[in-house]
Amino acid sequence: MIALDLPPEQRLSTLTAQLATGTTAYNPTLYLSRARAYLDLGFPDLASGDAYRAVLLTDYVRDYLEEGELSASPADYDDDEREDAEEFRAATHAWRYITSSPTPLETLEEASLSLLARSLHLVGCNEQATSYLRLALRRFPNSPKFSSLLQETSASPASSGKARRFVYPWNHHEPDRFSSETLEYLNTRVIPASSKNVEVRVVKLPLLGENAEDLGTTTQLGVFATADIGVGEVCLEEESALTVVTDPMDGGLCEYCGQRWEGETSTCSLCADAEAEGIETVVPVWCSTHCRDSAIEKYHPALCTRPTAPLHRAANASSATALTATSQPGGSVYALLLLKTFAMALVQNTHPLSLPETKYLYGVPPIEEAGDLRIGWGWEENVRGAVGILEALGVDVFTGTSHLSKAAEPEWWNTWVVNTLIAKFRGVASGRLDSRGYTEAAAAHTLYSLVNHDCEPNVRWECGGIMKFWGVGKEEGAEEGAAVRKGEELKSCYCDKSLGYKERREWMMGCLGGCCRCERCLREEREEMEGGKVLN
Ligand SMILES: [Zn+2]
Ligand SMILES: [Zn+2]
Ligand SMILES: [Zn+2]
Numbered sequence: 001m002i003a004l005d006l007p008p009e010q011r012l013s014t015l016t017a018q019l020a021t022g023t024t025a026y027n028p029t030l031y032l033s034r035a036r037a038y039l040d041l042g043f044p045d046l047a048s049g050d051a052y053r054a055v056l057l058t059d060y061v062r063d064y065l066e067e068g069e070l071s072a073s074p075a076d077y078d079d080d081e082r083e084d085a086e087e088f089r090a091a092t093h094a095w096r097y098i099t100s101s102p103t104p105l106e107t108l109e110e111a112s113l114s115l116l117a118r119s120l121h122l123v124g125c126n127e128q129a130t131s132y133l134r135l136a137l138r139r140f141p142n143s144p145k146f147s148s149l150l151q152e153t154s155a156s157p158a159s160s161g162k163a164r165r166f167v168y169p170w171n172h173h174e175p176d177r178f179s180s181e182t183l184e185y186l187n188t189r190v191i192p193a194s195s196k197n198v199e200v201r202v203v204k205l206p207l208l209g210e211n212a213e214d215l216g217t218t219t220q221l222g223v224f225a226t227a228d229i230g231v232g233e234v235c236l237e238e239e240s241a242l243t244v245v246t247d248p249m250d251g252g253l254c255e256y257c258g259q260r261w262e263g264e265t266s267t268c269s270l271c272a273d274a275e276a277e278g279i280e281t282v283v284p285v286w287c288s289t290h291c292r293d294s295a296i297e298k299y300h301p302a303l304c305t306r307p308t309a310p311l312h313r314a315a316n317a318s319s320a321t322a323l324t325a326t327s328q329p330g331g332s333v334y335a336l337l338l339l340k341t342f343a344m345a346l347v348q349n350t351h352p353l354s355l356p357e358t359k360y361l362y363g364v365p366p367i368e369e370a371g372d373l374r375i376g377w378g379w380e381e382n383v384r385g386a387v388g389i390l391e392a393l394g395v396d397v398f399t400g401t402s403h404l405s406k407a408a409e410p411e412w413w414n415t416w417v418v419n420t421l422i423a424k425f426r427g428v429a430s431g432r433l434d435s436r437g438y439t440e441a442a443a444a445h446t447l448y449s450l451v452n453h454d455c456e457p458n459v460r461w462e463c464g465g466i467m468k469f470w471g472v473g474k475e476e477g478a479e480e481g482a483a484v485r486k487g488e489e490l491k492s493c494y495c496d497k498s499l500g501y502k503e504r505r506e507w508m509m510g511c512l513g514g515c516c517r518c519e520r521c522l523r524e525e526r527e528e529m530e531g532g533k534v535l536n
Contacts, residue, residue, distance in 0.1 A: 008040035013170070020409050025399040026093035028057040028108055029101060035115050044122035045163035049383050049415030051116035053398060056387075058109045060091035061098065065105075070095045086391075090398055110140055117146075120379060121153050124161040128379045129153045163377035165363075165423045165513075166370035168416050173353035175360060177221055178202050186221075186360065186446075194238040194447055197227040203489060205452060207369065208514025212505065212525065218369055221362070223451050223490045228482040229471040235459065235490070236447060236469040241298045241344065242357040243443035243465065244336035246315045248284050251440055255284035256291035258432075258441040259465030266292045274305035281305050282312060302343035302404055308392050311335055316438070333442045334425045335385045341421055342389055342413070346404045351412055353420060360446045363427030364420055365513065373513060375423060386418045427511060430463050441465070453512060454491035455504055455520040458484045461492055501525055 006014070015034040019025050031054040038047035064070045070092060082088055098105055113136040120129035133150040140146060167174050175182045186200045203222035207215040229235045239257060248255040254265075271283045282303070286292040315332040345352040352358060365373070387397055390413055395402045400410035411417070428449035434440040445467045451459065461469045469490065471483025484490055495507040501524040505515045515521075 004036075008037045009169075011037040012041065016170075016411065020411065022399075023093045024097075025396075025410055026057060026090050027097040028054040028094055028112065029097065029103065031057070032108070032111055032115060035119065039115075039119065039122070043164070043416075044119040045161065045377050045382065045419065046415045048116055048119035048123060048125075048379065049418075051112055051119055052383055052387070054108070054112035055116055056397070057090060057094040058105065058112055060087050061095050061105060062109065064088065064091045065095075086396060090396075106140075110136070110143060113139075114143075114145055114149075117149055117153070120161075121149065121156070123163055123377060123379075124159050125377075125379045126153045126156040127158045161377040161379065162374040163382075163419060164370070165365070165373055165375045165419075166367045167364050168420070169367070171353070171364075171416065171420060173351055173359065174364070177360075177362070178219055182360070183221075186450075190360075190446055195236040197225060197229065197235055198223050198447075198490065199226050200224075200447075200450060203452070206517040208512055208517060210509075210514060212515035212517060212521075214517075220452065221450050223447065225484040225486055225488055225490060228486050229459070229484040229490075231471050231473045231481060231483045233483070234468055234470045235484070236467070238445045238447050238467040239465075240357060240443050240445045240467070241294060242337060242340060242445075243441065244315075244333065244340055245441045246312060246333065246336070246439055248282050248312065251434075253285075253441055254287035254291050254465065255282075256286055256295040257465040258443060258463075259287055261285060261287035268300065268304060270304055279305060280307040280309040282309050297347075299340060299343035299347050302346040302393055302402075303339075306392055306394060308339060311339055311389065311392060332385075333431060333439050334381060334422050334429070335389065337425050337429060337442060337444065338386060338418065338421060339389050339392070342393055342395070345412060346393065346395070346402055346408060349405050349407045351407075352417055357444070357446070358421060358424060361424040361428050361444055361449050363424030375426065375510065377419070382418050382422060383415060386413065386415070427513075430461075430467070432463055443467070451490050451492050453494045453508070453516065454518045455493055455495075455497055455501070455516060456518065457491050457493040457497065458488070459490045459492050501528075 012034065015030055015037060019030055019034070024030060031050040035047040035050035035054070038044070038050065061070065069088070098108065113132060117129045117132045117136065120132065130150065130153045133146055133153060136143070136146045137150065183200060183202070191199060200221055201224050203220055204217040205220045207218040209215050225235070241256070243256065243258040245251055245253040245255060245258050252260055254261050265285050265287055266289065267283055267285055271281050274281045275283050284295065284300070286295060315336050341352050341355065341358055344355050344357060348355060390397050393402065395408065395413065398410065400408050400413050402408050425444060429442050429444045430448065431439045431442040443463060448461065448467045451469065458472060459469045460472045461467060469492070473481065473483055494511055495504050497504070499507065501521045505521065508516055
């Protein structure tokens with residue numbers, strides 16, 4: 001038990017430490033206490049992740065009790081032979097904690113559902129809050145708190161959630177972006193694999209707000225030319241292991257690099273055998289031995305023969321509607337990026353936010369700059385989907401352990417980690433459409449993510465698996481001369497540059513985190529204000 005009068009920060013760290021020690025991770029009471037600490041700190045999104053785990057545990061216990069499989073002193077709770085070994089293990093441990101505490105199961109079930117619904121309502125996911133409340137009322141028809149909250153949520157408009165986006169105070173994985181170590185790492189380890197004539201430097205950019213007001217500047221990283229780059233000249237070619245293809249079996253794209261394959265390919269015979277036996281696994285197609293070896297070294301052992309095909313089907317089915325004109329992939333494609341990140345974490349024995357592929361992606365500003373900035377947050381995407389991915393990978397959803405990684409612990413897969421990863425993907429991932437307009441591939445590239453935006457770009461990019469940048473003249477159709485002079489910053493346009501400035505700003509709110517204040521936007525805004533030529 002933990003004293004409720006402790007400050008929430010202290011409760012949070014104590015509970016997190018307790019949940020990281022062995023079978024205490026199956027104690028539903030600890031998740032409820034931590035959900036309350038998150039709520040007290042103003043994070044209903046993180047509270048919902050813990051309340052959901054408490055709901056899962058009490059559900060498992062209820063189910064096995066009704067089947068008569070749980071006794072007060074279980075002897076065989078680590079029976080790995082069972083098909084439902086994970087659930088049964090969680091239920092037997094949870095039941096042991098419940099029977100040794102003064103709080104009966106019904107009270108815990110009621111508290112878990114109530115906290116989950118309240119958190120979802122607070123984060124803005126009213127529809128999901130309503131459906132959990134309906135479920136709760138079927139189980140506890142006389143509970144006054146469910147009916148009054150249901151009145152509130154069903155009267156609120158259906159909406160998607162919004163959650164704060166910033167570096168959580170307990171997130172120690174973000175690099176100091178402007179330190180000499182970071183610059184040296186990027187310039188000596190990352191750049192040489194992709195380019196000869198660019199370097200990363202620290203740069204001042206306008207700080208962006210919601211209304212294009214002048215808020216001063218902020219420090220960022222940028223990519224600069226170390227030699228003149230001509231119009232049409234390729235200046236950067238970057239490969240990323242954090243590339244996903246929605247249909248890695250029949251889509252014609254390499255599962256590792258995302259390029260369209262031709263001629264000889266290779267695959268994994270273990271995966272092919274598993275699929276032939278009826279397991280819903282993905283049989284990857286790799287375009288070269290380099291791609292096969294890289295996949296096996298970086299992540300494939302965690303995906304090998306695992307039932308991940310349904311995740312790809314979901315991404316395929318929804319990708320047509322989820323894409324916007326800024327080429328940002330939608331929710332279920334983020335699930336595939338999350339799946340690959342988790343697989344890399346397991347195989348490389350590294351926290352998901354400390355991988356070379358994720359660590360330097362910018363997507364979460366420091367608290368001083370983020371203020372109260374909130375971005376889209378989805379119950380399916382950030383909590384339920386993440387739990388489904390862990391199940392598909394065979395990671396214990398409560399203890400966070402896996403036979404593949406000795407280092408894995410519950411904090412690796414916490415909702416705040418998922419939120420941070422998805423914020424990074426939303427910020428910097430690029431998507432590619434096939435001829436029908438469906439997303440066929442998406443990727444997150446570190447250097448690409450460091451090229452800043454300008455509505456008057458001097459480089460353009462295209463990602464056919466490998467991310468390529470080349471110089472473009474300011475005037476459309478210019479073919480000669482230097483697009484970027486030595487010492488100048490490379491700037492690409494994150495949206496369709498033929499749009500008017502208001503539309504451009506609207507499109508880019510999510511990826512820029514505010515209203516664009518580039519020279520062209522300010523000029524066009526000024527011209528409109530002065531009553532001159534109206535450009536929109
Ligand atoms: Zn390849
Ligand atoms: Zn395999
Ligand atoms: Zn602009």
